[in-house]
Amino acid sequence: MSTNLQNNDNDSTVPVRRGKVDSVDLFEVKEHELEILENGGSDTNSSIYLNFSIFLLSISVSSTFSIWATEKFSAPIYQILLLIITVVGFLMGGFLLLLWRNKRKKERSSIKAIVKTIRDRILDCPLPQGTKISIKQQTETDIEIPTTPSEKKEDK
Secondary structure (H helix, E strand, C coil): CEEEEECCCCCCEEEEECCCCCCCCCCCCCHHHHHHHHCCCCCHHHHHHHHHHHHHHHHHHHHHHHHHHCCCCCCHHHHHHHHHHHHHHHHHHHHHHHHHHHHHHHHHHHHHHHHHHHHHCCCCCCCCCCCCCECCCCCCCCCECCCCHHHHHHHC
């Protein structure tokens, strides 16, 4: 089926091709829900936790190999400092990794809750067949979508 839309600027027509589907579900989404979905539910703190965790864990692994590879330090203070950096890096990196993981789980569950809220808005019963839907845009263009086969034959 082909429907023509009129453009107010130069009165040209744009062909619209429509393939038949069993049903179409339209969901209304609020602005704040759309923003949360757009951001992926991500909080800026969670990505910072992950970045610092990777940084600290890589420094800890590097300093661990340095301790193992060095036979004798010129001063014992260097060995102690390297050991402190290793231990603190592993502890803080692991802690930040756990914080990131917990925040990520909460973000995923909040996205799932928002999607469930949006999906629950739809009516359980569909519109009766033959119902015409008029979509108004800023250009005041009406699109009528026929839903019965008799209306399709009339348009051709």
